[in-house]
Amino acid sequence: MNPSRCLLSLLTAATLAAQTSPEALHPASERLRAEAFRTHGAYEDLAWLCDRIGHRLAGSPQLDQAIAWAQTRMKAAGLVNVHAEPVMVPHWVRGKESAELLLPAPHRLNILGLGGSVGTPQGGLTADVVVVGSFDELDQLGSAVKGKIVLFDVPWKGYGHTVVYRHDGAAKAARHGAVGALVRSVGPVSLDTPHTGVMEYDSAFPKIPTASVTLEAATQMRRMQARGERIRMKLEMGAKTLPDAPSANVVGEIRGTGKPEEVIILSGHLDSWDVGQGAQDDGAGSMIALEAARLIQALSLKPRRTIRVVLYTNEENGLRGGLGYRDAHRAEFKNIIAAFESDSGSERIKAFSLDLRKATPEAKASALASLKKLAGALEPFGPIELRLGGSGADVGPMVAEGVPGIGVGHAATHYFDIHHTHADTFDKVEKDDLAHNAAALASIAFALAQAEVRFH
């Protein structure tokens, strides 16, 4: 930056800092947007995270690397109070895994063990397969699935609807004596693409190994069963859960000039599944949170309230980052003005949704009206809806106790195609989308930092 531009920036920042009218923030947003598209810092950082570190499951050396690297990036961006806040995280390891159809004909199956699953016995598990389309169908079969592997072949009807089969399938199958559980991958399309994700056992029933199979394999076994053919498979999974491992949330701040004790959190999660590169889930969300702060800092905009970046650990298989943050920051809740979380990919932001769990309907409406007073700050970004709705998993534990969450609602037209797969990689990220998103997040955050508004 040359001296005259620097002076202009300082003057503008000073002027802005004195303003509380959100309409006056529009020029700041324009500058944040221009800076984002000039520097493309989120894109460069995300490329590095994906290419040089790669996937980052809780307990892995890659996550440790990412935690160290994120602190150096925060410091380089001029954030202060950069530190890691330790939490212990689950340490599940996939091990070697494979599956093969033996009857009615040999076929290789492409699987991904589900996070938290136990492994198979040494030498693998060989059993007949029973295909069901729902929990009801399973319950009707009852003890007929004893000693068998249950395959939940449930077509995609949106993530929320279908993910319950991934999460609860093993527990429900074990209840009836099944020795293994498979789930059709939770996603709308497939190029022989298995999707992993977390599952949970019911302590009342045995822990049985569980994995996802592809849409291709699930529908194939369904056809075989419909023809009356006996389906038999061999499943080998080396999965195991090791003792909890140390990890940390990464935190850095731009301290507020007027009300530093009042905090706006910008966040994503740094961990990912142990496949692909965790580009969309949630490298993108993490990097736009970091970039939003960097943009504000780079333009020497001086927020009145503190803007804090939090990159959580272990969203995927434990939420220990979000839970730990809640426990460590309870005393601060009343001063957390809003906790933004971006965790639905890298496509353009279409909405910010205010998540108030303890407010009355009237209070929610009033809070939304307050948020909408900041809409001017988003004008450079085209239509972005401000509405009530959900926020994010990591901020969830705080939000459940009354902290206002703000979900960053990205268009997610292809998000679930690659979510939790080997295909969640950097090449699917559009450079301009990241710049747009970082600047939009920076703009609304800065507007909120300047305003008098409170949502709770």
Place this chain on the structure above:
Amino acid sequence: MNPSRCLLSLLTAATLAAQTSPEALHPASERLRAEAFRTHGAYEDLAWLCDRIGHRLAGSPQLDQAIAWAQTRMKAAGLVNVHAEPVMVPHWVRGKESAELLLPAPHRLNILGLGGSVGTPQGGLTADVVVVGSFDELDQLGSAVKGKIVLFDVPWKGYGHTVVYRHDGAAKAARHGAVGALVRSVGPVSLDTPHTGVMEYDSAFPKIPTASVTLEAATQMRRMQARGERIRMKLEMGAKTLPDAPSANVVGEIRGTGKPEEVIILSGHLDSWDVGQGAQDDGAGSMIALEAARLIQALSLKPRRTIRVVLYTNEENGLRGGLGYRDAHRAEFKNIIAAFESDSGSERIKAFSLDLRKATPEAKASALASLKKLAGALEPFGPIELRLGGSGADVGPMVAEGVPGIGVGHAATHYFDIHHTHADTFDKVEKDDLAHNAAALASIAFALAQAEVRFH
């Protein structure tokens, strides 16, 4: 079929057999279409081929199974002269293969060795990687690639444009002393999807191992190189070529009632790559050829000329089926009225293209005009273009010697997404498309069997 319907069929068939005006064939096409949609035989057969036999590379037991099974299906359909015509085929086996990026950071790579490649030395091949975007770029580097693995990171610009890098990449890289060659998979999209396919060495240079990597991995290595990072990988391939194996083309006929020595060939290839199920390439083409004949037979339509189904072996990595058929049937060429080949998937037929290699432009125009006289037979199928163009690889050797080829031009909007991958599976096939295609092929073939037309 009840007796009165049977009588009606016989009468209709007799009437049709006496007709040579193609306009009068429209009712036959309507009946073929109705029968195809009533029975969906191609769909059922393709499901069996995919689910029970699976992929079918030359030399594999699965291809042998498919050859035996296809004959039983032809006999069940009432075809006569059902037999296998032996040819020897290449016998390449993939063996165990894996690849891993070692520098600048460890990453698993999903690869598929290219058909015909040699394996790596025992213990694998570890070398630095150089990324190039074209053969020109490789030539400019020249001896700088000596001892290295060359990655051809060439974006998809249509199959014909890009496939040369898969086919010739290893030979071109070996010429400059490279010890291995990789190619970005030849396809427009990827969910971590490697595409195999055939490659060829240049006998003047060493045979080096060669494989495809995914779009994801190719663009990642490109980014690494652009950042100036050293890229080092370990490649292990157990690929080898065994002695040629016995195989066969499968043939069956509906003998012509008027001119049985004049033959219309309906064909596809029964072999596939050793990944996925060979559903689109070319199970679909094979099954519509068989189904077209079955439909004609089921309706007791009595073609004047012979309709012959030929399911070739070894299109993918040798073309020995097509070459063998040419050699064995040379004496018959003048009586092969047309050789149809369907080898571009299962999507709806949009064109039939007449491939006349030895005709003058005037003769081609005249032949096309003759083909267009049969257009009435395609009326029930919506717009299907009749034009000059290519035919297919298997009929190619005959067509090169003057036999008229007719290419079956399917819409191929998603064909190359899954072509030669683990994702070429039955679930991607639309039931109604197969019925439509089988009936359209049956209709034009039957019209041609009834007509006096000759294209050569």
